[in-house]
Each structure stands twice: as structure tokens, then as C-alpha cells.
Amino acid sequence: MLTWRRYGLLVLIGTLSACGNGDSLESFGGPTMGSTYSVKYVRHAGLPAPADVQVEVEKILAEVDRHLSTYRSDSDIAQFNALPANHCRVMPASVLQLVRVGEQLSMQSAGAFDLTVEPLLNLWGFGPQAREEKIPTAQALAEVRQHVGHDHLRIDGEQLCKDAAVEVDFNSIAAGYALDTIAAKLTAMGIHDYLAEATGELKAAGRKLDGTAWRIAVEEPRDDQQVAERIIAIDGYGLSTSGDYRNYFVQGGQRFSHTLDARTGLPVSHNLASVTVIHPSALMADGLSTLLLILGPEQGWDYAEKHDIGAFFVMRADTGFVTRSSHAFERLSGRKTE
Template sequence: MRLSVIRPVIAVALATALTGCFNSVDPVSEMYGATMGSTYSIKWVPVDDAPDTEALQADIDGMLARFDAEVSTWRADSTLAQFNAAPAGTCMDMPESVLTMMAQSDRLSAESDGAFDVTVAPLLKLWGFHGDPQLQTVPDQELLEQAMAQVGQQHLHIDDGQLCKDVPLTVDFSSIGAGYMVDRVAERLEHYGIKSYMVEITGELKAVGRKPGDRPWRIAVEEPRDDNRVAQIILALDGESVSTSGDYRNYFELDGQRYSHTFDARTGRPVMHRLAAVTVLDDSATRADGLSTVLMIMGEEAGWDYAVSHQIPAFFVVRTGDVFESRATPRFNALIEGEE
């Protein structure tokens, strides 16, 4: 695994929070599509005996469509939506995707003392993040307590391949779902013998191998600005997944206070700290996706201490007035300086 960073900051037009930088003359195949209410892009160095681009895209699109049918919370007929609509005490057979993500979520929740939680959907709805933006408001305490009675990952458990809930919970895997599918698509590419590739789904990304000419996949991480898109750092990856969480794309302001769409299930409230964005590197895109959420919930101080003590490669961007200040954990610096 090789990883380096290029500075200084340069201005680029980024289609997503994370995107690749490519030379159009590279002999690299590519495909694009829509999924999870957003987009995906895949680039790879062709190999003999692998399917052609059209066949490979049909295969990948099929994977993404099956995943949507299993876990989408925006369609009533998905397996997870049916579970969410069922009453307390329900146990349902679940596909491997749900069981695997639930196991990963339980690990993240336990490691973060409950900061990570996949049942916060009632809170987002209450505060107005699911629906008409005109309804975004700070709820009164009574309504907040009612919503909190339907939140709590500890009320979920897996029993013999079934997912069970003790209270009427709504499960939403949006905090790790894209990362999970990045890992699955990467596995599919390697199944076909493809060893050098970049997979990006809704901004979650994994890059492996080298491009022709022994050049790395270069990935831009944008500065968390509200007004335009600027690359803050550019990473050269080989074997790492990258995930960025931030409060700069989905929030509302009321009476001069900024309310993020990132919620702490332990309080029922949006995070209110100065951390604008955090980027995490990990071999697993699923785990990078989840860890960036964990650190974003914890904030610039508790999140930093957690990342350092758990040796997480993380890059923090803190909002100080109109200025952004950034710092990287020792583990992140060790990776970009090639000390491993």
C-alpha cells in the first residue's frame, strides 16, 4: 500500500465530495451511472478475459439495483422498508447485505459508546431534514422525547439470520451503505482479474493498483466551503478507501445558529461543534464510511482524541469564523509520508 499527498491547495470543479483526477489520454476504461439518489463512477485498467465495458456495467448495475431493493428507505417495497414498517417485536429474514452492515454498525456503535447509530431517522424527520425544508425547525422537548423513544440501536439484534427489533425502530444504513457497496464492487472487479481500479459511489471511494506508466490514482478531497468547491488536499492512493463527512452540504440556519444533518443519537440533537469535515482512510470502504460519521458526531476535540487513541488515519477541518484550520492525526501523517 502506497499513499502520498500533494500540496498546495488547488481549485478544481468537483462533482462529488471526493473525486479522481485523470488524464483523458490514459488507456483506462470507465463507466458512470446513477444509484442511491446520486451517482457512481468506476475506472479501471483493462485486462484480458475480463468482460467488456457494456457487460461489466450491466453486472455492476444489477448489483446496485439488488442492493436498492434490499435496503432503500425511499421505496416501500424494499426488504428494509418492510422491516421498518413492522411493529415492535418483529423479526424478519434479511439478505446478507443487511446482516453484514448490521454487524459493522454494532461494532461501530460499541466502539464509539453509542455515537454511531443507524436508527436516527425519526430525529431527522422531526427536525425537518426529511421533507419540506420550510418545515426545518427546533422541536420542543416533548416532541423530542417522543422521537427518542423510537431511537436506539441497542434495541436491534440478529437472531439466526433474522433482524429483530424490541421497539418500533426505523433502520437506515445511509451512514455505511455506499461504503459497503464500494467494497462489493471492488470485490467484483477483482473477481474478473482487474487489479488496478478506482470505485466511487456517492462520494465514497476506493482506489487500488497503479495506472499505466506506474502512476497512482489521484483523489481530491475538497475544502468544506459553502460557496464553491476547492480541493484542499490531493491523495495518491493504492489500496486505501477514503470517506469524508461534513456539515457543509446539508444544514439549516435559524436565529443565527447552524443545525447540521448529523445527529448524536445519545442527545437527539444535531452536532453543534466547530468540526466542518473529517476525512478517514481505511482498507475497508465500509469502515471508512462509518468512522468518518463517528468522528463527525464526536467533534473536533473528542473526535480527535478518539482518532489518535485508536490510530485512525484522519484529517480534521475545523471552522474558526470564516477560516478553516486543518490537522492530521499521526496515523494519517505516517501514511502520507510513506512510513509504512
């Protein structure tokens, strides 16, 4: 049994040997978005070779990086972010699509989720232009918050406009968008049995080489050992885990997470350690896992139940971790607990 560890998820791969009918499980991967990606697919007779599939997948990843990356100054979104207030710029369709998704998630969370928090991330030491991890002064926080808010963005035809010097950060949804695009390309190439991963987000469809489903272990949010909280099978769904346990700093005995609530400009301070979301769209799974993590164990649970979202919550407790899953998660995961 091979295992493949990513952020909060453990992929149970199974056998990689070829079947007697000539089918084989192919795989490839590489760096992307400051992390890695990987694609595994069952190659039946007549399907393209891994090298040809990899070329198409990496074209998609290169385009996503060129349009959405805040870590390169020549990307479309970086150039938009550099504009002063009351300016517009023609943007690719992918950028406009994700801005609309961000607006939807912002409105549904009463502003807790917001794509324009990059200045706050930088201020707290977590963003691409961060200087150091530290608690900002009240004055600095108030000044930066004037340049945060999805309501400062407006789409005008093919243009994205801003009425304040806001900066957009797609890190909470870019990987999910990339996976949906990759999944569509694989399907167009005749590949229907695959598992694709990018920066820890997953999307799978079909079956493995041995005919069984792709199985994913949702792990406890800890670094000292691998402990599976839940094992589920996915077919036609995206899976995303957001957590506050890998990127944080401690000052004055207090822990400060990189997950920020846009309504306050402060790191979240509840006991929700991670959220895993299963959704037909990897993009929505990606964004919703972040949204629910920001909202916390009570508000997040209520949101998931109200919107019929498949979500698995892991909370810190005095004795370790406790879990809670939404009704939609139980239904979509098929209660795979082996």
C-alpha cells in the same frame, strides 16, 4: 487534466488516452442511491469490455438498493422498519452484516453513532419522511427518542428483531458497503487497476494508465470555490468524507446540521466542518467518517488516535479553516502534499 468533483473530494484523473501497448482507461457510470456512481479502470488485453463490467456493477447497486434503501417501500429494510415493536423478519446477509457494523460503531462511540436515528432525521426535516426543516418541540423530541437506540435491535439467526418501534437507516455506511462489494467483483473479473465511486465515497487500487497512483484532493468544506487542503495517493484503500456544510438549515440565526448525535437527539454544534477517513474497507471509512464528525474535533481526534484510524479533520476558525491529521492518516496517505 480532467477533474471529477464529489462531496469533499476532488479526483485528479489525468490522461484518458490509450497507451501504445493497447491498454486503455475505460469508464462508465450512472444514477444510484439518489446520487451517482462511476467506475474507471485500466483495461489490459483480455479484460472484459466496459459494457460487461457495467452490467455486473449495476447488479450490485440494484441489490444494495433493494436491500438497504429507506426511500423505497418495498426494500427489505423499509419493510423491517414498518414492523411494530416485538417483531422479527428474515433479512438478507448484507443487512445483518451492516447491523453488526452499526452495533460495533455504536458501542465504540458510547451511542453517538446509531443506525436507528431515522425518526430523528425525519423530525428535524432531514429524513426520507421529513415534512419541513424546523426545530422540534422538547415534547416531540422526547417522544421520538423513545424509538431510537441500537440496543433495541437483536439478530436471531437469519432474523432481525426489534423490541421497540425503531427504524434502521443505512445511509451512513451503504455506499461504502457497495464499493467494497464492487471492488471484490472487479478483482474477481481480473481488474486490478481501478477507481470506483458511489455517492461521493471512493475506493481505488493499482495504478492509472500512465503508471501513476490514483490521486485525490481533499477539499476545504466550502461551495464558493475549490480549494485543495491535501492531495493524497490511494492504492487499496477506501476514502470517505463526511461534512455538515451541505445539508443544514438556519432558524433564529442558529445553524442546524443534518448530522445528529444519537445520545441527545440534537444536531452537532461543534466547529468540526468535515472529516476524511482512509481505510482498507470503504465500508469502515464511510461509517467512521460519520462517527468522527459526530464526536467532534476533540473527542473525534482522541478516538482516531486510540483506534489508529487515518483521519483528516477540517475545523472552522475565525480566519477560515484549520486542519489536523491523525498519525495513521499521515502514514497511510504517504504525506502526499504536492
